[in-house]
Every structure is written in structure tokens, then in C-alpha cells.
Amino acid sequence: MKAKYRNIFFVAGLALLGAMIFSLDMPWSEIWGNIRHAGYWLPANILLWAGIYLMNAASWYVIIRDDKRVRVSFPYIYRLTISGYVLNYVTPLGLLGGEPYRIMELAPHVGKAKAASSVILYSMMHVFSHFWFWLLGVILFVIVYPVNLGLGILLGMIFATSLLVIYFFMQGYRRGLVVKTFRLLSHIPYVNRWSERFYANKAEVLQRIDSQIAALHAQHKRTFYLSLGLELMARIVSSLEIYFLMRILTPEVTVVDSILIMAFSSLFSNLMFFMPMQIGAREGSIALVADRLHLTAGYGLFTGILCRIRELCWIVIGLLLIKIKGKHTIDSKQNA
Secondary structure, three states: OOHHHHHHHHHHHHHHHHHHHHOOOOOHHHHHHHHHHHOOHHHHHHHHHHHHHHHHHHHHHHHHHOOOOEEEOHHHHHHHHHHHHHHHHHOOOOOOOHHHHHHHHHHHHHOHHHHHHHHHHHHHHHHHHHHHHHHHHHHHHHHHOOOOHHHHHHHHHHHHHHHHHHHHHHHHHHHOOHHHHHHHHOOOOOOHHHHHHHHHHHHHHHHHHHHHHHHHHHHOHHHHHHHHHHHHHHHHHHHHHHHHHHHOOOOOOOHHHHHHHHHHHHHHHHOOOOOHHHOOHHHHHHHHHHHHOOOOHHHHHHHHHHHHHHHHHHHHHHHHHHHOOOOOOEEEOOOO
């Protein structure tokens, strides 16, 4: 990627980070008090997320390396994974910063089609794993906790919706998704003319991306399920952050509780996807889910605040990684 574009991503991310920090609706003394109360668990959770991002990077890495013609440096993919997520965290609507950044970084080394298809495939896998995680959350809740009629209806709706979305994702993996998406956009007012022009100019590249998406599931099932397994495992491991922070306040919380809190709070906060970092939505949803699990809602709020502080630390790290150009990290025998 040209230094000019890298600087644009860096400055935009830095500006959004500053805006979010100054918009925090909490006294600095209270934030500092929570940090002190967390003690060594806060830096421990920052390190925990280094491992979680490692699993995310490995999930994307196996997709890229499925093409044996391309040799990719894993540290390079790890850096792009972190900085890409950082741009998604600070961008309203998500995916509008991180995915273009990853494609632009990767394209000069592996070609536009390969870069775009690998990023799209990984983004699909990341979202796909959400629904498997929520499905797991519903099953665990029914096994561990009593369910009344109202809660049963809600859980049933989440379960059915997750299964339906998983079905449509599998159809997209089998038959490709990009071309169909542009055909759908051609029927939507205001974006139809743009989508038709874009498809007319990039039809060959988009069809190649779709063929690569379909090929991964049809011909390389091991890669497909390994990538999905790594993403799902990353979500389960991320629940340990909830467990460690809540154990500071109460010994009553269990690992299953932390998985349930992470699953349902991520569901509720993703409904607020249009907000940068889902400001307020995540803290409130963690507190709400903790209360439903008969834990004090204040425990959930404390945990949500510390998760936000950990996230801000990684945003700073990710923005610094954007500025690192690094050495030649990809040696492709043949561009896709």
C-alpha cells in the first residue's frame, strides 16, 4: 500500500479514537479507580487478546495459504489482522475501514482478486462464527438455567434465526456470494446505478472472487472447517476475559456463565453495529445479561468498562502497526 493511503487510515483512526475517548460519559477518577481495582488482571487480559488475535490471524492465514502458489509471512497477516480490527472498532457500521485496508495492503503482493477473495472469505467466516457462537449460547443456557415461557420464546427465536442465517451462509459458500450481492444492489434505489457500473467494469474480477469462495467449501473442506474452528475457538477463549474480571468481584461466576455473557452481550451489541465500538451498547448488554444470570448488574458494568479499556489499548497498538511498513513479507510464485 502507498504511504499516502496508509497515513490516511492512520490519521482517520487516530481522530476517531480521540473523539471516542473524549465522549466517554464517565469521570476519569472512576475509570482510574476501576483500573486500580482490576490490578494485574487488566494487563493479563490485554495479553489474552494477543492470543485471541493470533487465532483470528491463523483463521485468515489458512484461507490465504490454501493457495500453495502464495507464500505469506504469518507475522505480516497477524499485523494486518490487528490493525484491520482496530479500524473496524473505530468506524461506524464496521467493516468500512478494516476490510478495505486489508485488501489494499495485500493486493500489491497477491493480486486484487486473491486479496479481495481472502478478505471477503475471512470476513464471512468471522460473521459466520458469530451465529455458531450464539447457537452454542442458547444450548448452554437451556442446559444450565431454568427457562420460562417468555424466555423460551426469545431463545427459540435466536436459535431459529441463527440456524436460518447459517443455512444462507452455507448456500453463499457453495455458490458464491459477491455477484448475487451486486445483482441485489442493482434493484435498490440510489445505489443501483453505482452497482451496475461497478459490476460492468469489474465483472471478471468479481466472478473470479466468487469462484474462489465456492472452491474453498467445495474442494478444500479441511481449510474451511479449520478456519471456522479457529474463529469459534477465539470467541470461546475471549469469554475468559469476562470470567477473570468478574472473579475479581465474586467467586460465584463460572466459565459457562462467562460464555453466556459473552455470547448474548455480543448478540445485543451487534444489533447496535452502526455505532463505533458499540459505545454504551456493550457495557449495557453485559450488565443486562449478568443480571439475567442472577449476578449483580454492577458486576457486568464493571466488566464492560474494563473490556472497553482493554479495547482502547489495542486500538492504540493497532494504529501504531498501521504506520509500520515492514520488510517484503510476501513471496508469491504467481499472483492470483
